[in-house]
Amino acid sequence: MAVHVVNEARRCLHCKVPQCRTGCPINTPIPDMIQLFLDGQTRDAGQMLFENNPLSVICSLVCDHEKQCEGHCVLGRKASPVHISSIENYISDSCLERIRLEHGEPKPHRVAIIGSGPAGITIAVLLAQKGYPVTIFESREKIGGVLRYGIPDFRLPKSILDRYQNQLQTLGIKIRPNTSIGGALTVDDLQRDGYDAIFVGTGVWRPNKLGIKGESLGHVHYAIDYLVNPDVYRLGDHLVVIGAGNAAMDVARTALRKGVPHVTVFCRSPKAAASPRELDYAKADGVEFIYGMTPVEITDAGVIAQRTYFDPEGNPLRQDPPALYPATSVVVSISQGPKDKIVNTTHDLKTTAKGLLETDEHGNTTRAGIFASGDVVAGARTVVEAVKYSKIVAQEMDRYLSSLD
Numbered sequence: 001m002a003v004h005v006v007n008e009a010r011r012c013l014h015c016k017v018p019q020c021r022t023g024c025p026i027n028t029p030i031p032d033m034i035q036l037f038l039d040g041q042t043r044d045a046g047q048m049l050f051e052n053n054p055l056s057v058i059c060s061l062v063c064d065h066e067k068q069c070e071g072h073c074v075l076g077r078k079a080s081p082v083h084i085s086s087i088e089n090y091i092s093d094s095c096l097e098r099i100r101l102e103h104g105e106p107k108p109h110r111v112a113i114i115g116s117g118p119a120g121i122t123i124a125v126l127l128a129q130k131g132y133p134v135t136i137f138e139s140r141e142k143i144g145g146v147l148r149y150g151i152p153d154f155r156l157p158k159s160i161l162d163r164y165q166n167q168l169q170t171l172g173i174k175i176r177p178n179t180s181i182g183g184a185l186t187v188d189d190l191q192r193d194g195y196d197a198i199f200v201g202t203g204v205w206r207p208n209k210l211g212i213k214g215e216s217l218g219h220v221h222y223a224i225d226y227l228v229n230p231d232v233y234r235l236g237d238h239l240v241v242i243g244a245g246n247a248a249m250d251v252a253r254t255a256l257r258k259g260v261p262h263v264t265v266f267c268r269s270p271k272a273a274a275s276p277r278e279l280d281y282a283k284a285d286g287v288e289f290i291y292g293m294t295p296v297e298i299t300d301a302g303v304i305a306q307r308t309y310f311d312p313e314g315n316p317l318r319q320d321p322p323a324l325y326p327a328t329s330v331v332v333s334i335s336q337g338p339k340d341k342i343v344n345t346t347h348d349l350k351t352t353a354k355g356l357l358e359t360d361e362h363g364n365t366t367r368a369g370i371f372a373s374g375d376v377v378a379g380a381r382t383v384v385e386a387v388k389y390s391k392i393v394a395q396e397m398d399r400y401l402s403s404l405d
Contacts, residue, residue, distance in 0.1 A: 005090045008083045009034045015074060020084060023072030025384045026053050030069060030084055037091055046095025049088065054125040055118055057096055058147060059384050060089035061156055064275045068384075096163055103172045104131030109401040112137060112195040114181045114342065117145025118386035119201035119374030121164065126394035128171040132401065136173060139180040143168070145203050146375070147383070149228045150247070152254045182341030187370065196404055197397050200357060200365070200372040201390075204336045204380050210242065214298030215332070223251045223333035230254050236328025238262045240303050242295055243333035244272035249279065251331050252287045264327075266293035266303070270310040302327040338376045354379065363393030371397050
């Protein structure tokens with residue numbers, strides 16, 4: 001542990017109006033957590049964290065804490081804020097197997113969860129605790145979705161997800177791996193077999209493309225594909241990553257760890273979209289950044305790009321003519337959208353202009369009994385946002401299922 005969590009907990013001022021809690025998208029009871037921990041009631045603190053956020057241990061590792069809880073800590077105004085993420089991680093990680101997980105009084109209505117990413121896991125836990133028989137349908141061999149196949153192990157150890165799977169099964173949740181809904185099985189099949197409510201949390205796995213010449217060449221890849229299994233890629237000596245969000249930082253840092261000696265990130269604007277912490281780590285790892293880069297073509301020799309220079313306020317000053325920037329491989333990382341397998345095999349399920357599932361504020365889709373939240377509704381967002389809205393959707397699914405009695 002990089003910080004002494006007990007000492008960090010002792011630094012908490014226990015503010016009457018805790019801004020740290022205000023800054024947390026899921027309103028984690030941070031002062032209560034810290035006080036229980038200091039009082040030697042760590043298990044109770046872990047129980048409270050899990051009940052508020054079933055993915056507490058994961059959020060403690062991957063949230064943008066500088067903008068959220070820690071960014072709102074009053075101590076940060078003149079010194080360093082309390083390292084809340086380390087305290088939460090220590091508590092939730094040590095208590096994951098110790099908290100009480102109880103399946104509620106059995107209810108007759110069966111629930112299907114399509115996708116086992118942050119939204120799917122949250123919905124599954126909450127509804128199983130209410131007594132519903134829940135089955136998760138996961139298209140890959142292991143649960144986790146973007147948590148497992150989109151975040152590198154050095155940021156989120158996959159062993160945590162294996163522990164979550166054990167906890168899900170402790171709750172009586174059934175898991176069907178390697179089962180893609182929209183293929184051999186459809187939503188209609190699930191409803192035929194007695195699933196009275198279906199939740200769609202399939203995420204966004206179709207990469208956005210640049211739309212420029214050379215994008216189909218053999219040394220060009222997409223970030224969401226690369227992060228699934230970096231070991232199958234041979235990137236050569238110089239990788240160019242196009243895009244500068246958090247996923248691009250994950251690609252760049254992973255490539256360096258896999259032996260690529262030189263990694264350069266092309267950012268179109270004068271400022272990267274990635275969080276300051278991720279940028280700092282990428283720079284510390286040795287990633288090079290070039291700002292104002294607009295790719296116009298990809299060739300066998302590298303990327304032809306036009307560079308724009310900006311003033312300190314971010315206004316463009318001048319542009320260089322397009323030039324070749326040598327690279328042995330290119331990874332495109334400009335976000336992603338949803339696949340359309342379920343939509344194409346399910347009638348009356350509407351999507352937005354971006355291909356995202358259309359829902360109301362409670363997660364109801366345009367077909368009765370089918371609900372959705374997470375990235376497949378909102379686009380690529382954070383884990384804690386997926387949990388926040390999935391809690392609302394779980395309540396709506398419970399209300400809907402109760403109305404069927």
